Amino acid sequence: MQLIVTAINKAYSSVQAVKNVSFHINSGEIFALLGPNGAGKSSIIRMLVGMTKPDSGSIMISYQDQHYDHVPRRLLGYLPEDRGLYPDKSIEKNLLYLAQLHGLSKSKALTEMAYWLDVFELTTRRHDELKQLSKGNQQKVQLIAAVLHQPALVILDEPFSGLDPINQEKVVLFLQQLKAKGMTVILSAHQMAMVEKLADHMLLMAQGQVVLAGTLQQIQQQSQNQxxxxxxxxxxxxxxxxxxxxxxxxxxxxxxxxxxxxxxxxxxxxxxxxxxxxxxxxxxxxxxxADLHQLYLAAMARHQPEAAA
Amino acid sequence: MISRQSLIVARWEFLRFFKWKQQLVSYLLMLAVIAAIALWSFFTDESQQQYRIAVPQELQITNTEQFQFQRPGIALETQLMQMQSDGSWHAVISLNEGQLVVHTLTGKKWLQQLDEVLQKHYRHLAAQQMGLDAAQLLALEQPVEIETRYLDQAYKGKDTPEKMIAIGALILLFVGLSTAFGQVLVSITGEKQQRVTEQLYAIVTPQQWMDGKVLGHSFSALKAMLTSALVMLLSFAVVSLFAKKAVDLSWLDISVVLWLVPFALLGVVLCASFMGAIAASIDDPNNSGKSAVMMITWLPMILTFIVIDSPAGMGMTLLSFIPLTSFAAMPVKMAMVTVPWWQPLLSLLLLLATVYWMRRVAGRVFLRGMQMYGKEPSWGDIVRWALSNKAD
Structure with a gap:
């Protein structure tokens, strides 16, 4: 799988949310979108998911010798920034419903569900209603929902938000498992320490524009003057x-x-x-x-001085 | 063509609101209430009891099944004391300067029936004094029979069982659409508030999602209509049982009922699609005035009911072909007048085309509404999306 994003732009009313952003992601990579609130990360993600279309530029994806000008739903696993499931239904019912919508048979869905519930230590709670779970556990269920059908491309908008440090580490392990299974992951985050451990490539954004891009090493080299x-x-x-x-x-x-x-x-x-x-x-x-956090702050100071302050 | 995903959404939506234990209990409770009312009416029916009435010697009134008129030959004061002390009499009648006076302990329903018996007796007396015989008196008492002959052979008559079925169908449509109204609103706006929508968008297309919603809630509405019809029939049976009458369902014309089904089915789907479109445009139901618009779907039944007594008139004809009202009007018209075969067929086809268009509109409104992120679309936006041909 290869995803190539070329010079995309997106404006909402008078606000230019994304300005001329390009990047490409190869199969099995973990790609991080970094930036402060309002940097344009979620706008890019929504364009990748197909909820909105770029005003200009293109999103191309190649998968098994097929080429598409959008990300097909069947290849996609998605954790939205605004997330939630059905609070009055059990974990199992929620996950089974979404898995079946993804086209999984009931038996296959149950097998996959058992695996991931075990990973997140939620097996004994599978019949609990979602509203009975802590926020962190609800988030884990949501992460499982995004990958249950083994998508080629997993897009996770702020997967670490709302989690305590122990659960953040569990999500890191989860993402490493996805990578090991050959899935390509795009994530947006503020937690630089987590991203540093995980991401093969990253894109640092401010005010809709790319500030820094590449591997951690490349970014450090780009920032030698820092x-x-x-x-x-x-x-x-x-x-x-x-x-x-x-x-x-x-x-x-x-x-x-x-x-x-x-x-x-x-x-x-x-x-x-x-x-x-x-x-x-x-x-x-x-x-x-400089570590990623420092590079991030320094880059923000250059591009968005008032935000960095 | 309905996709597999839409059917999964439909099943989920149907089962989400299908609390069979609660519903069974509520239906049983409803039946128990009806049975209790029937039982209460049965045991408190005063017409089934006999009453002893003391009358003056000169009042030669004949006994009825309900009233035993006795002439005790004792003073009025003694009769009244007896009535108060040991209940010897239910009422005591006296004559005071030619006027009849009924003495009784308190107001009772059977007093009206006693009044009728006394009125009838005095009418007979008056007739005898005027020299009328029994046949002449009977003729006087009979109401004038006025027969209306309808030259239009298609009209089945004013108070036919078919009209009862038509009114029943309108009531059931009210029940179905009220069910759909609540569920569609809660389901769609609730999903937005629980933030499930964006997740679902990445899995199914807006049209698949909306089709599933519409189907699921249409099934719920039809289920509510069916169970309400069964409860109505059961109630009818219970009431018949207490009235010691055989359960007679001969008035239930199956051919009329069969025509009702496709119209009701498409009508519910049409209204659920309309409700879906409106609900999809609501961002926050607590701060939106749009939900009231969904009640427009009750209008077809109200408009049809207004013209129900002129089933062959211009109003009913118009309503029976306009796709937004035909699902209510055409079955009512068909129940009451014989219509050429092509009329219901044409009406059904127009309705089907409108259902197809409306579900597309609902899908478009959902998609566009989602893309506005927290900003509620204006009516102008909704109309523009409805008229646009773009699916995404």
Whole structure:
């Protein structure tokens, strides 16, 4: 399976939700759409699901030598951002209904259901009504509903939202299982640590536009100009003074007398150290590559300064 | 053609509202209430009892099955005391300056029947005084018979059993559409509020989803109509039983009933599609005035009922061909006048085409409504979607 999205645009009334976005996803990949609220992630997902059409651009998918200009429903498993099932029905009835709509026979649906309920430790609760479950467990049921029919492409809009850290880890394992089964996954998320563990490729968006794209390594390389230096001083110094240095873009206090400095694009490390020494004795100097969270914040600061603040 | 997915949705929707235990209990309760009413009426029926009435010696009135007139030959005061103390009399009648006075303990329904017996007795007396014989008196008492002869051979008559069936059908349509009204509204807007809709959209097309909804709730409506008809028949049987009459269903004309079925079926599907379209355009039922519009579907029955006594008139003819009203009007017309074979057939075909169009409209409204994300479409939007040919 291969999904190619080329230069799609989407506007709602006067708001340009998606601007000239392109990406491609290969079979068995986990692809993450990242960005703050209103970045355009859900608009892209709704276009992929077919709920809306791009104003311009194209969405092409190839699957088993067949080519389509939209994602066929039979290939798709979907967890919407606005999610919910039938609260007065049991887990089993909810899942069986959706599985049968996907075309599964009852016996096949029950087999698949048993497998996934076991994965999420919900087997003993299969006859419970959905409204009796915690929010986290309801979300697990919803995740099962999205993959019960073994779709080629799984689209998950905010799969980690509303989950505690333990359940977030379970979702990570779940997504790794999907990948192991050969399913292609597109997910949108805010939880950078989770995405970092999972995603083969990612697309960082702000205000409908692509800010960064590629693998984590590629994004880190693209952000080389976002070098960061962790420094410690022997005594307290004025942070505002550091921020005024032309070799430094931003300063973040980590703990007492310790700071994380983002260096300016052309700044030399030696020049930076010389200038820092004017403010006091350095007890720690450590260059570090930014993690996804930091890259995300830095990118947001460049493209959407008020949101990052 | 109805897809497999639509049938799965239909089955789900039908069973979702099918609480058979609750329904069985409510029907049994309804029957028990009817039986209790019949039983109460039976045991409190005063016409079945006998009453002792004390009358003056000079009042030569004949006994009836209900009233035993006795002339005790004691003073009126004593009779009244007896009535109050030991219940010797149910009533005491006296004559006061030529006027009849009925003394009794309290108001009772049988007093009306006593009044009729006394009136009849005095009419007979008056007739005898005027020299009329029994036959002349009988002739006077008979109402004038006026026969209306209808030259239109197709008209089956005013108060025929077929008219009862037609009215019954209108009542059943009310029951069915009321059921569909509630369920369609709850089902579609509820799904939106429970946020199931977007999930379902990724699995089935809007048209498949809407077809399933319409079918499922039409089945529910038909089930409600069928069970109501059975309860009506059972109630009729229970009442007949207590009235000590044989259960007579000869008035039930099967040929008329058979014509009712396809019209009722398509009518319910048409109305459920219309309701589905309106419900699909409602974002939040608590803050939308659109749900009241769904009650328009009751209009065909009301309009038909207004012209039920002129089944061959222009009004009924018009209603029986307009597809939005024909499902109610044509069966009523057919029950009351004989119509050429092509008329119900043409009416059915027009209705079928309208049902097809309406379900497409409902599907389009659902799709477009979903794409508006929380913004409720205006009536202008809905009309534009209804008239557009685009499926997605």
């Amino acid at each position: 070098r960061q230096m962790k420094v410690g001083f022997s005594s307290e110094i004025n942070m505002a003074q550091l921020e005024q240095l032309d070799v430094i873009v931003s300063v973040q206090q980590l703990q007492a007398r310790h700071y994380l400095l983002t260096l300016a694009e052309q700044a030399k490390v030696s020049d930076c150290l010389k200038q820092l020494l004017q403010y006091g004795e350095l007890t720690q100097v450590e260059m570090q590559s």
